[in-house]
Amino acid sequence: MNIEVRGVLTLLQVFDMPTSVRFYRDVLGFEIVQTTTPREGDQFDWGLLRLNDTELMLNTAYEQDDRPAAPPPTSTIRQTVSISASAGTTSSATRLRLSEGAME
Numbered sequence: 452m453n454i455e456v457r458g459v460l461t462l463l464q465v466f467d468m469p470t471s472v473r474f475y476r477d478v479l480g481f482e483i484v485q486t487t488t489p490r491e492g493d494q495f496d497w498g499l500l501r502l503n504d505t506e507l508m509l510n511t512a513y514e515q516d517d518r519p520a521a522p523p524p525t526s527t528i529r530q531t532v533s534i535s536a537s538a539g540t541t542s543s544a545t546r547l548r549l550s551e552g553a554m555e
Contacts, residue, residue, distance in 0.1 A: 464512040466522045469493040471509055475500050481507070490515075 465471040472493040475481040481500040489495045497510045513519070 460506050460508060462508040462510055465509050466512050466518075468495060468498075468509065468511050472498065472500075475507070475509070 463471075469492060472483070476483060479502065481502040484499045484501045484506070486495040486498040496515075497508065499506060499508050511518075
């Protein structure tokens with residue numbers, strides 16, 4: 452079965468959301484399109500950012516109450532790519548977990 456891939460969107464797990472937002476927004480020029488409910492300033496759990504035709508999602512690596520004071524010395528980054536696809540007249544969203552090479 453062939454599918455028509457219409458786009459790819461990267462989800463990045465970040466340790467420090469405010470620092471990550473400042474980098475992507477203030478340095479690279481992304482705009483914040485949507486977020487979960489902000490707690491204070493740039494502190495939120497998930498956000499969708501856009502620059503021209505490029506979109507990416509940022510997600511906190513830890514829940515607020517579980518976040519350590521500093522990132523682990525050897526941290527692994529898990530990236531999830533969401534692929535918008537269409538097969539015939541049926542549209543579906545397929546997730547490809549790059550770290551495990553598996554389809555969900």
